[in-house]
Amino acid sequence: MxxxxxxxxxxxxxxxxxxxxxxxxxxxxxxxxxxxxxxxxxxxxxxxxxxxxxxxxxxxxxxxxxxxxxxxxxxxxNLAKFKNALICFGMFMLFLSTLDYLGMLIGGILFVFGLLTLLGGFSHKLIVKHLLVSILSIGFMWMVFTFGLRVILPEGEILRVW
Amino acid sequence: MFDVILQAGASVLLDPVTLGLMGIGTLAGLLAGAIPGFTIAMGVILTLPFTFGMSPIQGLATMMGVFVGGFSGGLMSCMLTGIPGTPSSVATTFDGFPMVRSGKPGLALGLGLWSSFFGGMISAVILVALAPQLAFLGLEFGPWDYFSLIVFALTITVSLSGDNMIKGLIAGLLGLFAACVGEDEINGVARFAFGSDHIRQGFAFLPVLIGLFAFSQLLSDVEDSAKAKAPLMKNSAEAIRVEHRKAIATVLMNWINLIRSSFIGIFTGILPAAGGSISNILAYDQAKKASNNRNEFGKGAVNGIIAPEAANNATAGGALIMMMALGIPGDIVTAIMIGALMIHNIIPGPSFIQDEPLLAYGVFIAFFAAHFFMVGLQAFALRLFLLVTRIPMYILASVILAYCAIGVFALHNITFDIWVMFGFGVIGYFMRKLGFPLAPMILGVVLGKLAELNIARAIGISDDYSLFITRPWSLFFLIMAIVSVLFPFYQNAKKRYFIYKNVCSNKHDFTCLTIIFNGKPCQNGCGRYITFSGMLFHL
The missing domain is CATH 1.10.287 (Helix Hairpins)
Structure with a gap:
């Protein structure tokens, strides 16, 4: 470049x-x-x-x-060359902007799922795989930090109301 | 002192939780080192948030495990697939991969493993012996000497950062500037806050480093869609039984190479900016020069594996000597390690070993013990590594990006830190793309506050600026700084002189002149100009 x-x-x-x-x-x-x-x-x-x-x-x-x-x-x-990096920037920005509303658990799952799907593809099989990866990975990390390390991660409006 | 070592040893080695955490850390380091595209620094960054809730000694033991494991992990991928896991295992590929292909994978892995172990052990002994002495010397340093040492550390990083020294200097200055943002340490006055209360607090050290290094690295990893969707490694590898006995015997039979390479590693580690990526190649080169069978090198030579692996693990000990004794990080990994220590309220420096001997010797003993874990866990790490390499990079990168956000938030429990990580991640990514080296910027961020504090102290004590050149240590470091900046120019001039003497037939020919001054023939349109050391002259 x-x-x-x-x-x-x-x-x-x-x-x-x-x-x-x-x-x-x-x-x-x-x-x-x-x-x-x-x-x-x-x-x-x-x-x-x-x-x-x-x-x-x-x-x-x-x-x-x-x-x-x-x-x-x-x-x-060549913007096409930076497509994936731009997707990551955009998704991360969206994740950060909505963190106060969605919280780390829901926001994190949506961020990982969205990013995986945008980077990896949209087929049925892949969507199921991405959904599983995002729920398991973020759910596991959320549990480790919340219950294991006693870190109070952003709860978000949705979980608070619920 | 012996009592302190025994107490520190007991706190690390007799606590099963600490030992277990060190084992997990070593495994994480081995994996991070083994996976191409990941680095030791990435391993340290990703493990760091888990240590927040631990006691200092447990946290340090875990980080030492990652540190040591990372230096040894690279050998698995470079030997089994021919792709170096980290830059510190590049030279191992030269002979490790051919030995595996010639049908001796168990011996190759064993040689790498035990050379790493013995190299690490030698450096651990030197670490325990030398770091307290160097710290004792550091206590005599005044702020003038410290400031000059920091200047030296920054200039040597810049000079080793590649072809474009100007970009390296700019990166270093940007790092120093980032460290200036927020309240200053001396007067508590806000700087460059632009009315933001968050910026007024300054940028926390770790979000900046994670952004600059890990975030930007992950974005670079997924840049190519096809590569990002493919499994990490195409070359399939199988779990192999390591031939321990034969490997130990072979390594010990080549003890001269082992000791020479270990000392090369230790010396390179002590030097600011020079890390495992340099020491493994230096050690390989020296082993080849000293060998009677130079022709075997590149075809699976035993000494070609022992040298780089002993050197890169010894580098870790060397880097720790400088970091623990003087608080100066040698490279990106040790810069992040300093951040990790700070999380546990440990600020390495000359007085640290005296003030907190239990913790300091705890670090040394953890470094020592982590090598045993490294040997014990290599077989298990190998199986895990083979599993991980089946995962495509885009999955790993996406999950790790989210994990970075959670880890950075856990640091101070504020969302602003994640924004800082994101902002510096974007800066780091563009810097990578535009050819700016990241190491000087990272060292600038780490050393910026220390540099300002020491120059302010120096000026506060005396108005006499000549102290910077009249105090012996300060003068020594400043001379070293100048030498480190001028050395690449000297090397270029030497290269051109070699061409002038050996290549040019007609020494007054214009093309030849451009080769001498430019290092290569002038391109079309050069006209009547030549360049010398980046400056243009009209003929």
Missing amino acids: TNNKSDIIIAIFLLCFSGVMINDSSNIRDLGFEGMKADAWPRVVLWLLVVMSSVMLGKSYLKFKTVSDKDNENFSI
Whole structure:
């Protein structure tokens, strides 16, 4: 996925990120004590990040100018290649967003079942297999944490009402 | 001291619960090490949440089991299928797999197993002897020395992180920045919180590490649909009876190789950033150079199995020396191990062995005892491993993703930690894809607060910045840091000089010049430019 073009984009992004953070570091309160201020270390880190990102930008730009146009054209974001990763991101985000309502047990089972089905396929046999895997795995872990390790996992609105 | 060792030994070895937990930990480590795509770090991460409710000694014994088991687990898959389970068993494949294919699988597995055992034992002895002495030395370190040591640890990680040092440095700086977010340790002032109370508390250490490493790894594992749906291993393997007696005799007959490789492993483990992935190849290379039958290497040579396996288990002991004595993690695994110790309110450092001798020696004895479990459980782990490899990766990844969420929540009982894991998981995934090494970032996260604390202490004690270069240890670490950054450039220059001397017929030829300075012929469109060490010059 990497080439000079992508490195240029990343370097610019890192420069913008560093800029925003350096700007925000001016909001860090100074308590007036002796010694190193609270904003000193992060600023050192961020300025070093600016320097390194600039070097990366310069290097990538110079390489971009010297290699052939054909090599530079090779960079393209192929979303199909990242389909499974995007599915995982989406499902995990959904799982987290609904955690307060569904709880860890129901939410976890639905998350694993949904992810297994989206990644593995939709046939009848597979759906039954995925359902079993999700119920057994999450049910087992939920029991280990709740009863074995005494961790109070999010109960969720549904189980609470029920 | 002897009393303390006896007491610590009794707390680990005479408690059946602790022993049982260590056994389970070792089995988990063996499996994690054996499954290709999983790593020792993943094993440590996945076992960690189960130790929350345990006593410190039980938790530590379990983690030591995973740690030791992980280093030995890789040999099962690399020998039986030719696929290394972990990077620390890559060199074992060179001779282990050919020996299995030549009809001696029992001996091959036995050699790997017992070399790991003896290598681990040698490193355990060195660990007990050296760690307290190094910690004693560490007590003399001032904040200047500590800060310089952290700089050295970070730079050496960057220099070992591959071709693109700039990306390694950026990753390290991003890790240091992530450690800055939240209230600062010295003044308690909020930084980069953007009005969020959760961010004000800072990012907890383990959700960041689990996100960066485990979450992103799992996403990479399921990226290819076809591979994700297929069973983990296509090459079928059968459970094999290990030839213990013959293997022990053979390993002990090759004692020089065993000891040399173990010391290579220990030394590599002590070095920050250099782990089992390097030591096993170094030891294999040295064994080959020292052998009278070099031609046998690659075809099932006995010494080709003993060397990498002894070295990778010895690396674990070496890494523990540095971690326990100075609190500096050597690599990703030890960084996560430090997180695991912190869960049990144990912060490794120079004063730890003096302040908590029972726990410290408990760790050493657990490391020692875990090797016996490793030998005892290998046969059972082999059967389990064969079962697990029939499961497709997408099933394992989905279940483990949910498990990571439960484990991270159990850490502080707040949902925000799961969001942190998710956020850093996304960052880690894109960093992997964009060619940024993760090890410097992980070490940056682990060492960031320590670096800031020590530089603040140094400035608080004295305004004299020259102390960083006038104190001998600080100067030594800073010189080592500079050397570690410049060494890859030196290696490149050496490579180019070799090409210049041996390849180029006409040394003034433009193509030859570009080979010398660029390491390879210039591509089309190079024009009148050459690059040297990443900098472009106009001819």
